[in-house]
Amino acid sequence: MRKKEGNKETAIIEAAVRVFAENGYHQSKISKIAEVAGVATGSVYLYYKSKEDIVLKIFDLVWMKLSKELQQVVQRTDMDPGTKLDSIIDILFDSFTVNPALAIVFVNEQNQLLQQEKGNVVKFYKGFLDLAEEILREGVEKGIFNTNIDIRLFRDFVTGGLRALLHEWARRPEEYPLNRIRQNIKYIAKNGILIHHT
Amino acid sequence: MRKKEGNKETAIIEAAVRVFAENGYHQSKISKIAEVAGVATGSVYLYYKSKEDIVLKIFDLVWMKLSKELQQVVQRTDMDPGTKLDSIIDILFDSFTVNPALAIVFVNEQNQLLQQEKGNVVKFYKGFLDLAEEILREGVEKGIFNTNIDIRLFRDFVTGGLRALLHEWARRPEEYPLNRIRQNIKYIAKNGILIHHT
Amino acid sequence: MRKKEGNKETAIIEAAVRVFAENGYHQSKISKIAEVAGVATGSVYLYYKSKEDIVLKIFDLVWMKLSKELQQVVQRTDMDPGTKLDSIIDILFDSFTVNPALAIVFVNEQNQLLQQEKGNVVKFYKGFLDLAEEILREGVEKGIFNTNIDIRLFRDFVTGGLRALLHEWARRPEEYPLNRIRQNIKYIAKNGILIHHT
Amino acid sequence: MRKKEGNKETAIIEAAVRVFAENGYHQSKISKIAEVAGVATGSVYLYYKSKEDIVLKIFDLVWMKLSKELQQVVQRTDMDPGTKLDSIIDILFDSFTVNPALAIVFVNEQNQLLQQEKGNVVKFYKGFLDLAEEILREGVEKGIFNTNIDIRLFRDFVTGGLRALLHEWARRPEEYPLNRIRQNIKYIAKNGILIHHT
């Protein structure tokens, strides 16, 4: 009977994303989320156990989708590590184009959740890092990536850089065309900024 | 004459850094900060106007020190842009070696403050971004840096990457020797990860 | 439809009047008001913005009722100033017979509010004084009241006297039958205490 | 050694009067009183046990002086009740001419203290009322005052009226010349406002 999507469960999540993005998790009131969702305050608790449950659900949804898609890329044998890196970046940004606010929440609240080890965030995040590492390792082994770099470190660096761009783009999408971001990141990741005089 | 080390103003800031680092700003109670500082709850308010005032003071201190040192580097005419980039990275990490917890607060709470435009954080941060941009532009003009990259974007990417590493390092300093971080970042920033077959 | 007597908004105001009357505004805790109102502490804030908002609301209610009734009396052309003075006194006391505690709050806290110029108290009070003055002036012009008295001064004197009686009566209603108060005030106001040997 | 009166005990009382007059007892901070008195916060407690102790001391001083002078007037046998009433009024106003702020405190805070039965205020006040009553009774017995009035009530009314005038005068002394107040009160008290057509 919950065909279409006048669905309140979804409406609440979407409202929460908007409100969290604007004010941050702690500054956001459940009553405000309910209002934005067009629902009574109490109704929020019909679908979610608590405020925390809402953020965790948001992260679950994001990570679920991301990890599934990422997994598929990594497992492909017909792609070289460089192309895979490209794909990861594409997947990441494509996931948020429909909802930039989601990117803001994703970037702003993740650290908090990781640190408190709440929900599945840690698990998902570690999985993501592992994937990235795997690709990098594969590339190094195949002699495509530079052996001089510390994989773990590089992984963190790139991840952080992506987060920052995701955030900036989400805050001012018109100033940060996705295409340009993609191209640049890929270029930087592969070439750095120094001009190579051969 | 009784300023130096029995200094409560400093003790409170230091306690706040520790508590904020561990629990995040919003989860941190003033009473806990006071306890850690070895001071009565009310004493906190002898030195700081409010809880917010404390974070802002922390950021002021960090940024004041950082911006002064960064300024000096940027203004030097005897350094090429590449070396300057190295120096920025050094300054950044050196600033936090004495107090990794400070890095955690710095990384975790800055976005909130930026978004709410509280205190001087926006001003300082913009100044920092400008500096980074200036160096990059200088590098591009001198034909040292790649002209294919979008300076603004690169700036954000590197900044984000640095933040991530700062955070990781601060959480597990023993696993992330500073030297290795430094070398890798510099290497990555300049060369990317792709092996260049000339 | 569930407004009438289960009304918490009213219950809180009434509780506040009782508590303020007993302890004074500053000694009164919101939690105590809530308790007396048979309501949770937080519920107070569903109906009133703050503690101050409550007193101001109390004064608004009192003055609103008073000023409306007083206005009607003053505007009547079929009453001589002496009778009007009588009516004012009647209105004043009648307003509080249902709730003597209200008179105590009214008398005790008004000065504070006047001095801090909070809410509409100043406006209402000035209006009241103006009305009283108008009647007195009318009486003097018609040759009914003594021209030797300073109207402004008399106004303050009578007002103060009334306040004092209101207060005494409210504290021990049984010892101060309203009828006696009324008769005496009117008598005094008109005749003073000196026996006039004609 | 405490000859002159660089006396801190006095300075504190005087400061307290000023501060209480301006902000009211509860809004007044000990630290502010100390500051105005040109004394350290802690020093206040060398002379007074508590904040309450200070107001009580103020009232003690006022009432001590008043009651002594009033007593003398009442006991005189060479004065008729009417003249005695005049004298009471004079004594009252003269007591505050040197320090109008004291009148404000006296008027504003007395009710609070009476209600809580703190210190000697109740005792003093009752004594004062008794005195006034005595004079009135004497006047009635001697056939000078009107027998139609309730002495107790009249006493409260006049007292209240005086308080109001005292307050108004203290707030804007230039607009309320003492002479005029005195004359009017006396006139009103004795004659009321109605013109007596004999």
Added chain:
DNA sequence: GATGAATGAGTGTTCATTCAT
């Protein structure tokens, strides 16, 4: 005595969560 930094009990206010309807 004098100081003013330090204390910590006390309270107004918020807001996640519950629950009667």
Added chain:
DNA sequence: TATGAATGAACACTCATTCAT
């Protein structure tokens, strides 16, 4: 399910009072 009024625990902040110097 849905509501939104009601709850009450939690916490930032104040300020009378203390006390080491």
